[in-house]
Amino acid sequence: MSEKKKIFKPQPVSGFPEWLPEVRAVEQQWFDHIRKIFESYGFCNIETPSVELLDAIKAKGGDGEADVDKEIYVLERYHKEDGDKEARLALHFDQTVPLARYTAQHFNDLVFPFKRYQMQRVWRGERPQAGRFREFYQCDIDVINVDSLPLHFDAEMPAIIWEVLSTLPGMENEKIQIRISNRKILMGFLSSLTAKDSQGNDKKLSNEVTAEILRDIDKLEKVGLDNTLTNIENSFVRKGYALGSQDLIKPFLDTCKKRYPTGEDLQDTLTNSSEIDTSNVLLKEGIKELSFVLDQLSHLPEGAVVADLSIVRGLDYYTGTVYETVFLDDPGYGSICSGGRYDDLASNYINKNLPGVGISIGFSRLFDRLRQQYKLPVGRISPADIMVMMPSEDRRALTMETAQKLRAQGHKVETFHNPVKLARQLAYAEKKGIPYVWFPPFEDGKSHEVKNMGTGTQTAADPDDWKKD
């Protein structure tokens, strides 16, 4: 009756990670930990569907990352009937597009400021390549308000993220740093400049050359100051400005080399620079906002949070505060947690002004990094604290009853499934790493006993009233 089935090699799909139970146990600890801290700041959780309408996803390139279009996964029903006219669906590639749709759709049912966290998988259909995930978790917090959003929340984000990242199991000894800037500073500086065009006439910087320069500055940490200056010069020339124009930007790049732990440091440096026009309104506003944020974070350990004026984070999306987070001993690894302030969450959905500020932990990438470096704590193969032995078939009911009593005390309990030789039962508990083995009495009148598998100690015990060592 059953035909011979084709055998498929059970292979992993490139870019779609999965873990053994003992690693998944640690991943669960991470999620629990992050959730606990997010909630301790009053953020509620939401979950959105895995899909949005393709048209809506295409309309928004996400938080400024280039070419996200290329990474969209579209769903197709395998057996679509002819004539089915359904809107095309796509898996979300971030949690910002879903948040915008959610906030607009449920606008009248939400209380603002709307503080939400979201820990879901996102999908990016890139070409498969080593070390790049196509399915991964992000953990996002955002605060959305109507019309205006207090700076309080720009300062709350790094405080929360610091607490999360510095206490995640396995992360305790990692040296990380949250770097903050305010886009208004860089944009204000650039808008204050006048360069010469190729005919030698004075000319404000065009939007096009500004965009190029932002891209160049974004790579400062990666390529270094000299290369950045060359790149900026090339951008100027390409867009019709005179050779040597990069000298206009150099004073700003010099300020980028430093890290500013306090608002005072930042203001001192910028206002003392003779080559930066600090009278620019936008730049002044940026300095003031960034100083406020830094000052609110003065309770964090030294070096936890600094200002870094070279942070750009995309071109269009962020309008004020921007964040990145790096490993200090491996800054080339890139940011593990980024975000910023945006003016306009959902204008393609709703005729409301909804400014917000948010930050996102690249959960799976970070978790996998620590896993590969053997820095994660060792997880348990079984969640059970206790395994109850089965002494004999006619003591099966007693075995089950004992386990139920221990569960009622809050313990996690496995029962051995058959009255085989005790050595085999013990070997199973050992293989699963279960720390205690419980012996119901072999005959009436005898006492229960419990063995600590770590120390080997075995003592009499009462299943209605027992506590772990």
Added chain:
Amino acid sequence: MSEKKKIFKPQPVSGFPEWLPEVRAVEQQWFDHIRKIFESYGFCNIETPSVELLDAIKAKGGDGEADVDKEIYVLERYHKEDGDKEARLALHFDQTVPLARYTAQHFNDLVFPFKRYQMQRVWRGERPQAGRFREFYQCDIDVINVDSLPLHFDAEMPAIIWEVLSTLPGMENEKIQIRISNRKILMGFLSSLTAKDSQGNDKKLSNEVTAEILRDIDKLEKVGLDNTLTNIENSFVRKGYALGSQDLIKPFLDTCKKRYPTGEDLQDTLTNSSEIDTSNVLLKEGIKELSFVLDQLSHLPEGAVVADLSIVRGLDYYTGTVYETVFLDDPGYGSICSGGRYDDLASNYINKNLPGVGISIGFSRLFDRLRQQYKLPVGRISPADIMVMMPSEDRRALTMETAQKLRAQGHKVETFHNPVKLARQLAYAEKKGIPYVWFPPFEDGKSHEVKNMGTGTQTAADPDDWKKD
């Protein structure tokens, strides 16, 4: 610079549910509750990718449900480059196909019996229709072993499920019943029959007519005894048997009308029936196994678990114990939690005999039913227990510090973001349903105070040492 964007109506996608924060809070309670109970029985968690290879998904029709093929969602990269030759991926439609692949792939790294739970979304690309989800959560537990699997686990499944379903928030007053059968009983009975063909010759039942009869019996509860007998008669005639053959099945259907709370009840009825051949080896084995399972569950409340011999649950997949779970006051709603024993989890992946037993809660469908019936507990809009007021701008630091002290005590704390009028701050706490409001002192030397928003009582309190009423 910014063009006028197209406005999309932010509408829900049919079949992809999402909840407001206060409903999501209850959904999280449900997941926490289920996880806690699954782990209290020693089940570890795994999570598999959302996708499997399309070929692997197609090869396995799931747990016997018809036409799952039609429901497969395939992924396509939106901008696939020409010449990309990638294996096609599909979203999983259940957690059995992924479990089979996972167990085979990680076979050498798992400890058997492998007891795992899995709580993930699954996808079924059906035509959109009212009340049918295309994306939903399932919560599965399975035990897999090599070569043989003790019946112990067949009995453990309903015990766990009873504990979960009878204590889920909002389910406490629902009358549910877990119904169990063993496929060997029905298969043994059918294999013992001899019917007349249309020429009047004795003939064993063919596989084809057996399959039809199983489908007919599967609908017994829905269509009633008389219609079932008519359907069975039609099946016989269609497959070349004599009119009147349904009389062979009737004695068995009569036994199906009853529910058997104990193994003894079941054995009495079947062995006393003169029209059922209880000497059939398969049938005898089924009765013995089902009796063992029932006897292991005798500690559960009366009516929690009964034998129901009409349960079929698909044609090919299950080989022994089968489970369904119904609302006693709405049996037509169908099963909310189903499963059974299978001989052969992963033979299309690995040359090993891997029998298993598992059961699956249709989480989202059940949750949404209770939501629509207003039976869920009322969830919190904000997880915060306390909102700390901000008395004035120069007390901002004190506000933050107070909140940190309260968090250090384990409380969930929101701070109000700006020193606006106290009435506005209070109104926000009230709208978000935060039960306590904390007042840092307006001037030095005064005490902190805390207000219970439920009772209105306001008392002096110390942020380093305060407990909820």
